[in-house]
Amino acid sequence: MNVFDHIPLLRTFVCVIESGSLSAAARRLNTTQPTISRQLKALEQAAGTTLLNRDTRRMKLTSVGHQVLSDAKSVIALVEASDARLQDEQAQIKGHIQCFSIIDFGQSVVSRMLAGFIDANPQIRIDLSYSNRPIRMIEEGYDMGIIAGDVTDDSIIARPLGRIERLIVCAPERLNGQVPQSPQDIACWPWVSLNTRQFGETSPLVLHHQNGDKQTITVSPVLTTEGVTSIREAVCMGLGVALLPTWLIKEDLLAKRLVRVLPDWQPQDISAHVVYPSSRHVPRRVQHLINYTTEYMASV
Structure with missing residues (x-):
């Protein structure tokens, strides 16, 4: 022995x-x-x-x-x-969690993710709110959030979830036979843009070519809004050109409701994070959801 x-x-x-x-x-x-x-x-x-x-x-x-x-x-x-x-x-995970997310991502991807989490943990109750201002939501006492863009506030812990790819798209009829060759060709087109810098600059807009070249253009939006879903609706109607995340427009591209513009050029991807306060104890149920979120988003 x-x-x-x-x-x-x-x-x-x-x-x-x-x-x-x-x-x-x-x-x-x-x-x-x-x-x-x-x-x-x-x-x-x-x-x-x-x-x-x-x-x-x-x-x-x-x-x-x-x-x-x-x-x-x-x-x-x-x-x-x-x-x-x-x-x-x-031990069974149970209790109440206050969660927030950026508006459009929350209404689609995050909602599906939370449904799966609750299904696996039936004694969990979640309040999901939408906001593009994460600092305010943490200050109001929310347990965690899922956001896009960089986080620099020391009061928040931000765990990376990956990168969000964006494409330049418009409705097929907007092209009207035109085939732009460089970013400068679309600088004067009508643009539909987000009105917050958290999700990346729209003007000036820096675009990167597959061969490593980079060009910067200045655009003038005809419509600005807080959410990418409203941008998608306007662009599908032919209002203009826009940057939209691939998770939102995959089906539109397949159905040819939208087409890529300058497919060899793209803006820099945007970082995504799950955030929670650094000053408060993180309950086990919240930590469990944070870990679940990290694993789930890796497959999105």
């Missing part, structure tokens, strides 16, 4: 040393002193040597006993930590 094969014997050994005597350890472990003595003897037999010199008045660790004590504490701590994680995973 290996000395570290039996955790209960190691617990007894550590308890004896911490308690200062066999009788004190017996009281602490709610057992008898003879039982403690037998367990120590069994541990020493496994070790093949004496670990604790003891007589009627005192006890003293041997050099090997010192090493076994140190290793036993490490082993017990590891076992307890592993057991705690296992119980934590098996």
Whole structure:
């Protein structure tokens, strides 16, 4: 038998040393002193040597006993930590979570994600709100949020979720036979844009070519709005050209309701994050949702 094969014997050994005597350890472990003595003897037999010199008045660790004590504490701590994680995973997640997301992403991708999370954790209740101003939502007490764009506020922890690709698109009839060759060709076209910089600059607009070239153009939007869904609707009606995220327009491109403009040119992708306050304790149910969000968004 290996000395570290039996955790209960190691617990007894550590308890004896911490308690200062066999009788004190017996009281602490709610057992008898003879039982403690037998367990120590069994541990020493496994070790093949004496670990604790003891007589009627005192006890003293041997050099090997010192090493076994140190290793036993490490082993017990590891076992307890592993057991705690296992119980934590098996315990049912329940409670209330206040979550927010950017408007359009929240109404589609985030809503589907939260539905899956609640289905897997039926005792969870979530309030989902929409906002393009994440700092304000955290200040109002929300537990977490899912946003696009960079986060620089020190009061918020931002865990990366990946990048959001955007494409230049318009309705087929908007092209009217035109085939633009460079970004400068579409600078004077009517644009439909977001009215917040959090999701990337629209004017001046920096576009990158597949070969590494870069051009900057200045555009004049005929319509600005807070949400990409309203931009999509306007562009589908032929109002103008716009930058739209691929997650929103995949079906439009397949159905040819929208077409790409300058397919070799794209703006820089936008970062996406799950955010939560740095100053507050994160409840286990919220941490579970944060982890779930990170895994879910990796597949979107």
